[in-house]
Amino acid sequence: MMKPFSLLLILGAGFFIDVLAAPSPCPLVGPAFPWPTPSLENKCLDTARRNLSALLFKAANGSTNSIAVQAFDTSNTSPLFQWTYTADNLDTKLGVSHVDQDSVFRVGSVSKLWAMTLFLAEAGIDTFSDPVAKYIPEIQSAVSGDAIDSVQWANVTIGDLASHLAGVGRDYGILDLAANPSMTQMGFPVLQPNEIPPCGNPVPCNRTQFFSGLLQRHPTFPVSATPVYSNAAFQILGYVLEAIKNDTFENLFQSQIVRPLNLSHTFYTAPSPSLGVIPQGQGANFWNMDLGDENPAGGIYSSANDMAALGRAILNSTLIDPLTTRRWMKPHSHTSSLAYAVGAPWEITSFSLPRLIDLYTKSGDIGSYSSVLALSPDHGVGFTILVAGTGGHVVAAMVADLVAQTMLPALEYIAKDQARVRFAGTYSAPSRVVNSSISIITDDGPGLRVTNWTSNSTDMFQSLATLRGANDTSQITIRLYPTGLETPGKISFRALIPPDLGLAPIGPFTGSCITWVTVDSYIYGSVGLDEFVFTLDDHLRATSVSPRVLRIDLQRQNSSSG
Known part of the structure; x- marks a missing residue:
């Protein structure tokens, strides 16, 4: 079989x-x-x-x-x-x-993804905050009834339609079960002629039929309450784009x-x-x-x-x-x-x-x-x-x-x-400068890991432990993640130093990942302690790194097997 x-x-x-x-x-x-x-x-x-x-x-x-x-x-x-x-x-x-x-x-x-790509390319994302009635005269002239029976169209934005948050019904006409003659045999009532969509099965609705029927449909939820899938929303978005571009x-x-x-x-x-x-x-x-x-x-x-x-x-x-x-x-x-x-x-x-x-x-x-x-x-x-x-x-x-x-x-x-090939290794200051260096590897975790960091002969792990009120440096881990900020020859990373709450997680508040709150939280002279910038060669491999808070460039000495 x-x-x-x-x-x-x-x-x-x-x-x-x-x-x-x-x-x-x-x-x-x-x-x-x-x-x-x-x-x-x-x-x-x-x-x-x-x-x-x-x-x-x-x-x-x-x-x-x-x-x-x-x-x-x-x-x-x-x-x-x-x-x-x-x-x-x-x-x-x-x-x-x-x-x-x-x-x-x-x-x-x-x-819908093809349609939204076209919409953003032609109309931009700023239109998401516009009321849909701005572009659709049928909606602009619609009279909203009570909240249970009528979509409150005055509150619906283009962004609501695009993200299935408008509370608009899934479809009008197409695939309506009224076209199935056996529905009454399954216990459903006989419909009046004006209750049966005049289109959609098999001939699709034209614009007049669509809005005439859709504006009578009940909402599924209030606007922006919960996502509910809607094909009709994207049909309306198609009409919006046609109005914006006159095509x-x-x-x-x-x-x-x-x-x-x-x-x-x-x-x-x-x-x-x-x-x-x-x-x-x-x-x-x-x-x-x-x-x-x-x-x-x-x-x-x-x-x-x-x-x-x-x-x-x-x-x-x-x-x-x-x-x-x-x-x-x-x-x-x-x-x-x-x-x-x-x-x-x-x-x-x-x-x-x-x-x-x-x-x-x-x-x-x-x-x-x-x-x-x-x-x-x-x-x-x-x-x-x-x-x-x-x-x-x-x-x-x-x-x-x-x-x-x-x-x-x-x-x-x-x-x-x-x-690892591009960034891992030991970076140090020229010999004429007081002892400053940093070692970077990749391991079995995400991001680049800093294993040693010395500035002016001072262990920066100890300095961070002191700033954090940690008992010892074993509670400090430093990992570098790309920020997406790049210019020719340079790429930016941020260091994440996860907080130690001092207890085993017992629920979502104690067990949540809150490192996003800690970014840029320690600042010295208006520069974050977690900001790192690598200088790159023509092959996009790092030649130096600047822990920018230290106002120094450390030159790459060797690569690491990581």
């Missing part, structure tokens, strides 16, 4: 990550090392790729799901990893007979995303089925399913290569300036899961490596198609997964777990090893 996907393999693979474990040694959220530049010949990466291929092939053997996977980074145009699986149940009379990295899938709600969303998508990124297998509406991965059965129906003006929420078609190009463009700030990218890639709301937050429209998954890693992801499902695009801002890498078949979201999620849990540890190791 054909199987959707092998859950057994994943349960037995031993790849469990404790998302509840307290991070140790308590770094900041963000990179532990500068972005790696992984060579495709790197032994660690090669081992990870071979292991991942074996896991995926074993899990997919006999599956009814066709799958395309690609991992990518910002420093290579070639994939870090690519893998495909072609199921036996493809409709080869309509679509492709063999899946490759250019095969086209529907990406479902990953379309159609489709034209903007082609001119500002597809052409600049040179995408040859990404489409706003259904392309020729000969390009597509189309399962037998309902595959052709879902391939041709027209979402009309809801396309920004779920209608886009793409390939693994083109999805990787979008992910690379986001990480490299190719279409959006770096400041906007940083502001965009932040949580907007928690969920009830400690490992899951919501952005605009990011689905942010957190896990321990053992340090905390945030993956900024978006998943999507439409009929026989499921997809994932995941980005790691800590490593400058990402991966995409496209699925067509019977397994749906579960298959895409399980493949995503395997990719993340196999590739990210390898990339973290590569980043650490490259940081």
